[in-house]
Amino acid sequence: MEIDIKSTQYLLHQVSLIDKKYKEIAKITGENFNIFKILRLETNEVRVHSNILAELLNPLGSHEQGNIFLKLFLEQTKLKDFDFDCENANVEVEKHIGYISEDRTSGGNIDIFMTDKDKNTVIIENKIYAGDQENQLLRYFNFGKEYCGKPDKFKLIYLTLDGKDASGLSKSNLTEGKDYIRISYKIEIKIWLEECRKHAASHPMLRETISQYINLIKVLTNQTINNNMSNEIKDLIYKNPEFFDIIPKLPEIRDEIWNEIIKDVISKLNAEYKDPILKKHSIDFYAEFLNDEDGFTFCFFAKKDNVVIHADNNKQIIDKYRDVLKKDNDFVLWGSPICWKIIKNFRTSNPEHGFRLEYMEKFSDLLNSQKREEFLNLIIMESKSYKDDFLKLINSID
Numbered sequence: 001m002e003i004d005i006k007s008t009q010y011l012l013h014q015v016s017l018i019d020k021k022y023k024e025i026a027k028i029t030g031e032n033f034n035i036f037k038i039l040r041l042e043t044n045e046v047r048v049h050s051n052i053l054a055e056l057l058n059p060l061g062s063h064e065q066g067n068i069f070l071k072l073f074l075e076q077t078k079l080k081d082f083d084f085d086c087e088n089a090n091v092e093v094e095k096h097i098g099y100i101s102e103d104r105t106s107g108g109n110i111d112i113f114m115t116d117k118d119k120n121t122v123i124i125e126n127k128i129y130a131g132d133q134e135n136q137l138l139r140y141f142n143f144g145k146e147y148c149g150k151p152d153k154f155k156l157i158y159l160t161l162d163g164k165d166a167s168g169l170s171k172s173n174l175t176e177g178k179d180y181i182r183i184s185y186k187i188e189i190k191i192w193l194e195e196c197r198k199h200a201a202s203h204p205m206l207r208e209t210i211s212q213y214i215n216l217i218k219v220l221t222n223q224t225i226n227n228n229m230s231n232e233i234k235d236l237i238y239k240n241p242e243f244f245d246i247i248p249k250l251p252e253i254r255d256e257i258w259n260e261i262i263k264d265v266i267s268k269l270n271a272e273y274k275d276p277i278l279k280k281h282s283i284d285f286y287a288e289f290l291n292d293e294d295g296f297t298f299c300f301f302a303k304k305d306n307v308v309i310h311a312d313n314n315k316q317i318i319d320k321y322r323d324v325l326k327k328d329n330d331f332v333l334w335g336s337p338i339c340w341k342i343i344k345n346f347r348t349s350n351p352e353h354g355f356r357l358e359y360m361e362k363f364s365d366l367l368n369s370q371k372r373e374e375f376l377n378l379i380i381m382e383s384k385s386y387k388d389d390f391l392k393l394i395n396s397i398d
Contacts, residue, residue: 011236011243018232050093050111050126052213053189056196057114058091063206069196070114076192077183079155085116097143099323104135106142121147121154128161128220129342129355131294132170133334141174156180161221163187186221190214258358261366262291265357265376272380276303278391283309283317285394287387289343289379295355296346298383299337300390310336324393331390339390345382346375 059067067086074080092113100107112124123140137158144154156179158166163184165176174180183189193214200207217223237243269289277300278285284303289296302309302321311318322333331339347361357363365371 011240014236015233018229018236021229049128050124053124053126054091054093054112056210057089057112059086059089061091063200063203065199065203065206068199072195072199073192076188076195077157077181079122082120082122082155083118083153084114084120084122085118088117090115094329097139100139104139106139108133108136108139110140110143115147119148119153122157123154124157124159125166126159129295130332131334132167134169135172136170137166137180138170138172138174141179158182159185159189161185184221185217186223190217190221190223193217257367258363261363261372262357265366265372266291268376269379269383272383277387278394280394281397285338285390287383287390289383290340291357294332294335294340294342296343296357296360297332297340298343298386299340301337308336309338320397321394324397325390327393328389341386343379343382345378 055061056063056069057073059070061069063069067089070086070089074082074084074086093111095110095113096108097110098107110123111126112122114122114124121144123144125137125140137156141156144156145151148154158171158176158180160182161184163182163186165171165182166174166180171180176182193210197207197210197214200210266289273287273289276284277287282304286301286303288299288301290299291297302317304314307313309317318338321338325331325339326333330341332341333339342355346357348355348359360366366375
């Protein structure tokens with residue numbers, strides 16, 4: 001298909017005008033200002049999301065609104081009829097329920113754990129972008145049964161951004177609706193927070209904090225002004241059908257640019273870690289940057305005789321290291337690497353796609369060689385702190 005240059009220029013010009021308009025709207029409304037984004041905490045499951053949710057759910061929380069937020073939550077998550085004493089609820093974050101057993105059917109850390117004086121319990125598994133772990137939901141279900149004594153005395157909730165179901169890896173033989181329920185930030189949590197904000201109307205600091213968090217949820221679930229902008233661009237194309245034939249070529253050109261830039265960035269970053277970062281126990285430890293389905297990550301691998309060691313070919317060794325590495329809550333302990341971390345020093349423009357480099361906010365900055373160099377230096381500095389954390393833990397093993 002030949003590209004009509006004049007039509008393409010006109011389309012890009014019109015889209016540019018629409019983009020400029022919505023940037024002005026965001027400027028006027030202050031939508032771009034969000035304390036969680038500024039502190040680069042928008043996707044931190046434990047430090048931000050679990051802690052905020054738990055604090056609001058806690059009848060003794062610093063919000064000083066008693067159990068009203070907890071009651072609203074139970075109503076919004078269809079647990080209104082669940083026999084739970086909101087007045088005497090205890091709420092914990094990252095409740096440790098023992099080390100993960102060898103068969104992976106018990107142990108771990110529950111994101112949010114709520115129980116009353118009669119051991120009626122609500123367990124929440126909170127997922128932002130982290131992947132499911134082996135038998136994770138099953139482990140929490142088994143703990144709920146053991147802790148409460150009866151299956152009807154506890155509720156297991158699987159919370160994600162968009163309400164997607166748990167993977168078979170995590171839920172094993174559990175059945176949604178019977179053994180657990182799933183809810184989303186996009187619908188249930190956002191509506192619940194909006195109800196909480198109404199009740200906090202006469203408490204300015206609390207109200208505005210909830211508002212900031214609602215705004216963050218909208219960003220993470222793609223419900224911001226950007227959606228209105230997308231709708232306006234679609235209207236433009238409906239009114240100018242000839243633009244529709246141009247659109248398919250634009251992603252191809254964009255993808256070529258993406259691939260060239262990403263290849264250069266990953267190559268230069270990995271040049272910093274071409275040699276082993278540690279030799280111990282007759283094993284070579286390597287660090288490597290990846291940009292795959294898990295996002296833009298910094299990974300640590302173990303090699304013996306130049307062969308990568310992983311859970312499938314040497315589970316005993318991997319478990320030995322992971323037992324120590326789990327002391328750092330930010331290390332992800334599944335997959336082929338011994339552990340890995342998502343790179344935090346960049347922001348994604350489309351959270352629904354995850355944290356891949358190509359969805360980086362202001363990716364166009366990387367087209368500028370000077371700004372790309374600044375970005376590389378920033379990422380290398382971050383990776384060195386992760387390397388230091390990794391080495392400290394590994395070197396603690398005899």
